[in-house]
Amino acid sequence: MLKRFRMLPIHPQWLLSAREERRALGRVLKPLRGRVLDIGCAGGRLRRYFSSEIKYIGLDYPDTALALYATRPDLYADARHLPIATASVDAVVLKDVLEHVPEPQCALDECARVLRDGGKMVIWVPFIYPIHDAPYDFQRFTEHGLITCLDLAGFEVEYLQGQLKPVETAALLGSLALADIMETILTKYRVFVFLLPLLVLGVLIVNVLGKLIGLLPAGTFMPAFYRMQAVRRSRLSKDEGA
Structure with missing residues (x-):
């Protein structure tokens, strides 16, 4: 989906x-x-x-x-x-x-x-x-x-x-961690389903911040x-x- x-x-x-x-x-x-x-x-x-x-x-x-x-x-x-x-x-x-x-x-x-x-x-x-x-x-x-x-x-x-x-990699991991929480809620703890919109918003914020900050000069130590x-x-x- x-x-x-x-x-x-x-x-x-x-x-x-x-x-x-x-x-x-x-x-x-x-x-x-x-x-x-x-x-x-x-x-x-x-x-x-x-x-x-x-x-x-x-x-x-x-x-x-x-x-x-x-x-x-x-x-x-x-x-x-x-x-x-x-x-x-x-x-x-x-x-x-x-x-x-x-x-x-x-x-x-x-x-x-x-x-x-x-x-x-x-x-x-x-x-x-x-x-x-x-x-x-x-x-x-x-x-x-x-x-x-x-x-x-x-x-x-x-x-x-x-x-x-590096900051994009960190943002990617953060978004995947939030997605894991959403999947766990949907499959095991549906009592927390009301939090899903906030978690989706969290993914959006983390991704956009990672992309914007990633425009700045950075090293190559964490792809x-x-x-x-x-x-x-x-x-x-x-x-x-x-």
């Missing part, structure tokens, strides 16, 4: 602009070529960003694909054990997935294995965001942790940027998410450096 209000500041995730996300995905995904592996694809909504010339492969973990999303990807598999031939893929996409893998380094190693030398890896991952898709939410990453994990797997990071300024792209290093150069 909340989806219809996603573009309005009364939505708890309004600061995570759906329009901005679509534009950002288009900029990142449309330049990819060849054989693209989308790990954790859910319903395959990223497929729309690729032309018919792209060989898109949607892969998801059986438990989450069936139990949480009721979707049918092209492949059911664990990201730690990809049923894909070595050096046979031109790009790998991990959008909001790495936090759901119990052994993320193992998954990154597998991505490096299936990618051709020079292949691209696109990763979007939360840094400060509530637990979601429980019980399949295992960790959060700092930018330094991400860079280190990718380096160990054989990648060079081409760019890494945070999404949302909500990280977006990054990395390139697979040459296996030959890795062997020579060993």
Whole structure:
């Protein structure tokens, strides 16, 4: 029901602009070529960003694909054990997935294995965001942790940027906390239902203040998410450096 209000500041995730996300995905995904592996694809909504010339492969973990999303990807598999031939893929996409893998380094190693030398890896991952898709939410990453994990797997990071300024991240968490109170009232404590209009107003105020204050200069120490792209290093150069 909340989806219809996603573009309005009364939505708890309004600061995570759906329009901005679509534009950002288009900029990142449309330049990819060849054989693209989308790990954790859910319903395959990223497929729309690729032309018919792209060989898109949607892969998801059986438990989450069936139990949480009721979707049918092209492949059911664990990201730690990809049923894909070595050096046979031109790009790998991990959008909001790495936090759901119990052994993320193992998954990154597998991505490096299936990618051709020079292949691209696109990763979007939360840094400060509530637990979601429980019980399949295992960790959060700092930018330094991400860079280190990718380096160990054989990648060079081409760019890494945070999404949302610190005050916007704080406002996002505040709005989500208020939304959680509303959901709890509606499902367990309906005696407090008279407070819902005040809580909705609270979400509106927190979102608007976060957006306005976010226009001011700020640091980068507390984004909500990280977006990054990395390139697979040459296996030959890795062997020579060993």
